[in-house]
Amino acid sequence: KIARARLALCAFLHCAFLHCASLLWASLLWASLLWACPWTLSPQANAQSPLNAPAIPKEEIQGWIVKLGSESYSERIEAQRRLESLGTLALAQIRQATRNDDPQIASQARFLLQSNQLRWTWNNNPFETRKIVEAYQLAPPEAKRRHIKELNSLDNNHGVAALCRISCYDSSELHSKLAALELLGRLNQRRIPGVASSPTLNAQLDPNTVQALLDSPDRDLAPSILQSTQGASSQASQWLALAFSNPEPFTAHPWKRLLETEEKLLANSSPETRLDVSVELTRWVSEQLLKNPQNRPEALQIARSIPPAILAGQGQQGPPDLDPLIEFAQWAIEAQLPELVQEQYLEIHKLFPNTLPPILHYLLAESFARQDQPQIAQRIAQDALDRKSIALNPDLTLPSDSPSADTPPLPNAPQKEIQFRSLSADSQRLELAQRLIELGLQDWAQLELRRVLEGKEDSPETATLLALHHLSSSLHDQLRDDQAAQSLEKWVGRYETEKLFRMQVDEFQLDLASNYYLYRANDRAKKGNTDQAREDYFQSIHLASDNVDALIGLAQLTESPEQKRRRLADQEQTVGALRNEIDGMDRDLRLANPMFQAMEKKRLANSLNTLAWLLINTDADKQEALMLSRRSCSLAPEQSAYQDTLAHCLEKNGKNREAFRTQIKALSLEPNQLSLQRALVRFYQLAAKDLNNGPQSP
Structure with a gap:
């Protein structure tokens, strides 16, 4: 028994040795192969173009489509399974099959287009793309646009292929158009946000140098995008084919026909489009025309159709939703079409004379400022600040026989006297000021904030704290640190002397006192008062140790070894x-x-x-x-x-x-x-x- 046991043990050890040796040789073999063929590990060489996919013969796809109408149930199920696995490779032919003479094939094709099992991505697609596309397929209709924007925001054009598929083959024409609009926007990608509305900034950036620095590969995508639209029959695919086939020079005539089609669909309440889609497409066409200054009249003509479409889409029930009109006015100013704001104001003032929000008045004032009419702009802005109605003559002038001071206030407008002011009025001014700051209208925003602070610059109220925060931050952003510190001075004086006041306001964690010393230190540093600036920086750090801007300001001052030690x-x-x-x-x-x-x-x-x-x-x-x-x-x-x-x-x-x-x-x-x-x-x-x-x- 002992001999047999020893023999069995030796046999086991021998087999184990052979197994380990075989594994070792296999590992060495694979290592040598990988070393000899480095392309197997190279994602750049191995990855296919994001718009390409494995080639499958059209005859094979068509054969499976024909089997959708088979009398055999098992053949129909197998054909459906195979077509779902082929996914995007078969989408063009599946879409054509929805118009097949065989009602069984047409019905199965329509079912496939709406199936969640249809494969929209491939293993060679980046992980981020696959993840977003899967979320898009499962998302409800109202959430799909968010995923479309996520695809467009992916780096290195990783989302372009998926956007092309959605544009060409999604069962919803509406979602196809939303994806196509993201791709169309790539023709404007070289525009830098905020530059067009800032003449000073625009003058410092050479367009040719900016284009070379961006070095955008989007134009190289045109052939692939055009290839993806071949065989597609959606309206969105027609947009892409037209836009990327001949992007320059831009021709408006074919796009006018497409815009007319969108208008008809809107008039018939078709599910194939939506008001925001039609408006966005119209704006895009106008922007393309504006690339050539000679096309500005035509761009104006096309853009003028947007406000009537917005008003027509609201119907007659309920209060008007003016947000789309406000958004249009913002776009018109950004696009250097300020006259559109004035024309729109004339129309909507007739319809809603007493319900126009102050933001529209400020945008109207900005439109006049863009046309070098500062006096009219200032007068309109003052009326907006005082919440007075603004009458604009048909010739786009203000009445000269009735000064703005005599204009009656709007119904329910907050009065200037402190005793009649409500918290809701202050909240509205705060919200309006934030919106004006976002639009770059800093000076008018500061006037709104100062109106909130009238008579209560040192109050512990929430409105006061927020107004001081936004006002001082806005002044600091304009490099007016002396005025930023001055706006906080009265409030900080009370903060430092009254313990109960300090306990009331510390819970908001706005660090107004720390910022006061920071702004004052910045101003003193500019004026060369280094020692005073240093003490103010240290005081700012003492009040809020996480105010890193004060530490940064200290590091920029000239300092002795002892001062450096203290700072460090x-x-x-x-x-x-x-x-x-x-x-x-x-x-x-x-x-x-x-x-x-x-x-x-x-x-x-x-x-x-x-x-x-x-x-x-x-x-x-x-x-x-x-x-x-x-x-x-x-x-x-x-x-x-x-x-x-x-x-x-x-x-x-x-x-x-x-x-x-x-x-x-x-x-x-x-x-x-x-x-x-x-x-x-x-x-x-x-x-x-x-x-x-x-x-x-x-």
């Missing part, structure tokens, strides 16, 4: 606190309930951005700052401040062209923020210098 001690304390905060948030995020993860991500992104901003502006670890900033942007990509920080980190790491492109992303989120525009000009100058000196890797 405060800086190290702040950096350590931020690191601990980030570590704690990381733990909270991992343990958080999925319901609260979105909130935890926002908190973490803010702390990451704060630390990155401090490090990159104090000559600390540039690589770490870049890493932190990239992570904050991945957690919250829709925050302009985070994109701005990333652009600064890229610039400090020598990536000037990428910094310029990233700053454009920041401006697309807040086009009229002055600090973002100033940084864009600086990054543009650095990137242009690199462009002249030689190629730089993007």
Whole structure:
């Protein structure tokens, strides 16, 4: 027995040795093959074009379509399964089959087009694309546009192929058009947000240099997009074929026919379109015409059809929804078509004389300012501030026989006297001021905020705190730090002397007192009062240790070794606190309930951005700052401040062209923020210098 056991053990060990040896040889063989054929690991060489997919003979697809009408149930099910697995490769022929003479085939084809099992992506598509497309297929109709925009925002054109498929083959014409509009917008991608509305900024950017810096590959996509539209019969595919077949020079005649088709569909309440789709397409056509100044009259003529369409789409029931008209006025000013705002105002003032919101009055004033009529603009803005009705003559002039001071106030408008002012009126002014700041109308926004503060500049009320915050921030953004500090001076005096007052306002965490010393320090530093500026910076840090802008201001002052030691001690304390905060948030995020993860991500992104901003502006670890900033942007990509920080980190790491492109992303989120525009000009100058000196890797 012992001998047999030993023999069995030897046999087992021998087999195990042979098995291990075979595995070792197999591993060595695979390693040698991979080394000899590096293309097998190269995604650039192995990946197919994002718009291409594996080739399947049309005859094979047609054969499975024919079997959809088979008398055999098993053949019909097998044909349906195979066509679903082919997915986008068979979409063109499936769509044609919906008009097949055989009612069974036509019915099955229509079912397939609406099937959630139909394969819309392939394994060679990027993971992000597959994830968004799957979410798009499962989303309800009202949520599909969000996923379409996500596809369009993917880097490296990864979402273009999916957008083409939706445009050409989605069972809903409406969703096809929404996807096509995103692709059409790529013909305008070289436009920098906020530049058109800022003559000063526009004058500093050379269009040819900007085009070279962006180096956009979108024009190279035209052949692939045109190829994807072949065989497609949707209206959206016709838009793409027309736009990308001959983008320049732009011809309006065929697009006018398409716009007329959209108008007819709207008039018949067709599910194939929607008012916002028709308006967006009309705006896009006007923008294409405006590329050539000679086409401006034709662009005006086409754009004039938008306000009547908006009003017609609202019907007669209920109060009017003026938001689409406000949005149109904003677009008209951005597109350098201010006369459209005035023409629209004449029409809607007849229909709703006492219900027009003040924002429309300010946009009307801005339209006159864009046409070099500052006196009329100022008079309209003053009437808007006083909430008075504005009468505009048919010849686009104001009545000269009745001064604006005698114009009666609008019904239910808040009165100027303090005793009659309500919290709701202050809230409306605050909301309006924020909107004006977003539009770049800073001076008029500040007037609205000062009206909120009249008689209560040192009040602990919420309206006062928010008004002071927005007013001082707006002045600071205009580099008027002296006035920003002055706006907070009375309130800070009470904050520092009254303990109960301080307890009331600290819960809002607006750091107004810390910002007061920050703005005053900035102003004193500009004037050369270095010692006073340093003390104010330290006071700002004392009141809010996380006010990193004060630490950054300190680092920019000339300092003695002792002063530097003191600054670095405060800086190290702040950096350590931020690191601990980030570590704690990381733990909270991992343990958080999925319901609260979105909130935890926002908190973490803010702390990451704060630390990155401090490090990159104090000559600390540039690589770490870049890493932190990239992570904050991945957690919250829709925050302009985070994109701005990333652009600064890229610039400090020598990536000037990428910094310029990233700053454009920041401006697309807040086009009229002055600090973002100033940084864009600086990054543009650095990137242009690199462009002249030689190629730089993007």
